[in-house]
Amino acid sequence: MYSQIRCILFASLVSLTAAACTTKTGDREAPIAPTPAVVDPKPAVVPSVVAAVEEKKVAAAVAAEAKKVEKPTIDHPIPATYAACMEQGKAAEGRGDRAYARELFEAAARLDEKKAPPHVELARSFIATEDRAKAIAAARKAVKLAPQSSQAHNTLGRAELLRHNHEAAVEAFTEATKLDGKNVWAFNNLGLTYLAMKKYEDAILALELATNLPGAEGYMFNNLGTAYEQLDRLDLARDAYEKGGKHGSAAAKWSRKRLEGVDSLANVNKPDRTVEEPPKKKEQVDEAAEKRGKLDVTPDRDAVEIKKDVEKNVETKPASPSTI
Numbered sequence: 001m002y003s004q005i006r007c008i009l010f011a012s013l014v015s016l017t018a019a020a021c022t023t024k025t026g027d028r029e030a031p032i033a034p035t036p037a038v039v040d041p042k043p044a045v046v047p048s049v050v051a052a053v054e055e056k057k058v059a060a061a062v063a064a065e066a067k068k069v070e071k072p073t074i075d076h077p078i079p080a081t082y083a084a085c086m087e088q089g090k091a092a093e094g095r096g097d098r099a100y101a102r103e104l105f106e107a108a109a110r111l112d113e114k115k116a117p118p119h120v121e122l123a124r125s126f127i128a129t130e131d132r133a134k135a136i137a138a139a140r141k142a143v144k145l146a147p148q149s150s151q152a153h154n155t156l157g158r159a160e161l162l163r164h165n166h167e168a169a170v171e172a173f174t175e176a177t178k179l180d181g182k183n184v185w186a187f188n189n190l191g192l193t194y195l196a197m198k199k200y201e202d203a204i205l206a207l208e209l210a211t212n213l214p215g216a217e218g219y220m221f222n223n224l225g226t227a228y229e230q231l232d233r234l235d236l237a238r239d240a241y242e243k244g245g246k247h248g249s250a251a252a253k254w255s256r257k258r259l260e261g262v263d264s265l266a267n268v269n270k271p272d273r274t275v276e277e278p279p280k281k282k283e284q285v286d287e288a289a290e291k292r293g294k295l296d297v298t299p300d301r302d303a304v305e306i307k308k309d310v311e312k313n314v315e316t317k318p319a320s321p322s323t324i
Contacts (some may be wrong), residue, residue, distance in 0.1 A: 023203035071166055076100045082111040089121060098125055123155045135159040136220055143172075150180035161196075169193045177209075184213040188220045195227055203227040211243070218249030225255055250320045 022045030043121045077230050079085050102125055109118040119142035126135035139156035157172030170193050176186035191206035207224035208217060221244030228237035244252025 035251050076103065078103065078107045082108050085111060086117060093125060103123060115146060116142040116149055119145065120155050121154055121161055127158055130162060132163040132181060148179060150176045150183045150186060153179065154183060154186040161193055166193055166197050182213055184210050184215045187213065192223055195223065197215035200227045200230045217307065218244045218247030218252055221247060222249045222255065225252060234259055234262060246267065
């Protein structure tokens with residue numbers, strides 16, 4: 001009896017299970033499609049930090065390569081004659097195109113290997129940019145080609161002064177004054193060098209000569225006043241400063257005012273620098289270019305004024321530098 005009841009229950013359970021797994025479709029029974037399992041969506045891929053760094057490296061490399069590409073250079077024409085090279089070289093130097101100016105001066109030197117002026121102009125250009133080695137080399141070449149040129153020796157002195165070789169500068173400036181006793185630039189430079197060496201008596205002798213020559217500028221009187229002041233000769237210093245102020249030297253005017261009513265240096269604080277100096281990064285002027293009306297670029301005149309002087313064939317001069 002018990003076994004029969006178990007058989008009946010088992011048969012009923014099988015029937016119920018089969019019914020649960022089928023659905024009716026018309027006269028047919030079809031199996032029920034299983035419900036899809038819920039699956040979490042795939043997380044979005046986050047860009048790697050390493051990948052970002054690599055992209056930056058690539059961008060930097062591309063930028064570096066772009067910088068390596070040189071800008072096209074402008075080809076400047078080089079004249080076929082010595083005179084044209086010198087004229088255009090000075091004009092280029094005057095407007096600040098030193099690279100082209102030097103090309104022209106070098107071309108002039110090749111066109112006439114026996115002439116010193118191209119080397120003088122090259123030395124001046126290198127002095128202006130404080131290229132000591134090249135300035136010395138060019139100036140020495142000029143002196144070798146023209147040993148009797150006061151201009152060449154004065155330029156050599158300036159190159160030596162640039163590298164603080166005072167003894168050699170004195171020798172060159174002294175030779176320049178011997179070759180041309182009216183070379184006001186060489187006398188001023190000689191006095192300035194003695195000032196740097198603290199040989200004030202020698203500086204006074206040279207600067208007195210400079211300030212008594214035609215073409216003396218205000219800054220030369222200022223340098224003379226500085227030499228007198230260092231020796232406590234204040235009356236003479238005031239007189240020199242006053243004359244320098246009348247010639248346009250702002251430094252001389254200031255020094256004259258500073259010494260007003262002062263009896264001795266013991267009663268005044270001397271300034272750190274009393275020697276008037278030229279503006280930086282601008283050309284300084286050499287002597288009268290062998291008295292041939294050649295252009296000398298000045299530190300306080302723009303290209304338009306210089307061009308006018310070229311047209312008038314008048315030499316330009318500085319208003320304030322202490323060494324030229």
